[in-house]
Amino acid sequence: MPLVRIDHSDSRANSTEIAAAVHEAIVSVYGIPERDRFQVITARPAATIVAEDAGLGFERTDPVVIQIFTQRGRSDEQKQKLYAAIAESLGGVGVESQDVFIGYVENGPQDWSFGFGRAQYLTGELAVPRA
Numbered sequence: 001m002p003l004v005r006i007d008h009s010d011s012r013a014n015s016t017e018i019a020a021a022v023h024e025a026i027v028s029v030y031g032i033p034e035r036d037r038f039q040v041i042t043a044r045p046a047a048t049i050v051a052e053d054a055g056l057g058f059e060r061t062d063p064v065v066i067q068i069f070t071q072r073g074r075s076d077e078q079k080q081k082l083y084a085a086i087a088e089s090l091g092g093v094g095v096e097s098q099d100v101f102i103g104y105v106e107n108g109p110q111d112w113s114f115g116f117g118r119a120q121y122l123t124g125e126l127a128v129p130r131a
Helices: 017-029 076-091
Strands: 003-008 038-044 066-070 102-109
Touching: 003 017, 017 038, 017 066, 017 076, 066 076, 076 102
Parallel strands: 003 038, 066 102
Antiparallel strands: 003 066
């Protein structure tokens, strides 16, 4: 059950396709249900996104910044597969692989509330997903 934030410049007119491509990759690699989808997509002026190369020696042209918040437990190998699948899937909607920046944040079942001011994984209203 990842929560995914996607920020891109307002020069990209395909927010819906970008969001769908990211979700498709997560469903494919992690095997989550199709409707287990929580995304916040923001198109913003290009000048408000700064994503340089971190010293790797390449240029980004129009970055797409993705933050994935999810429960801990997945292996480094699974995460690597996910990153590759996201880049490939986004390539299909016109995002160059060097423009994909992903930050991955893990947490536990106590860190989620799906509404009503309750932590449903802790109350037992929802089963804790397996990694």
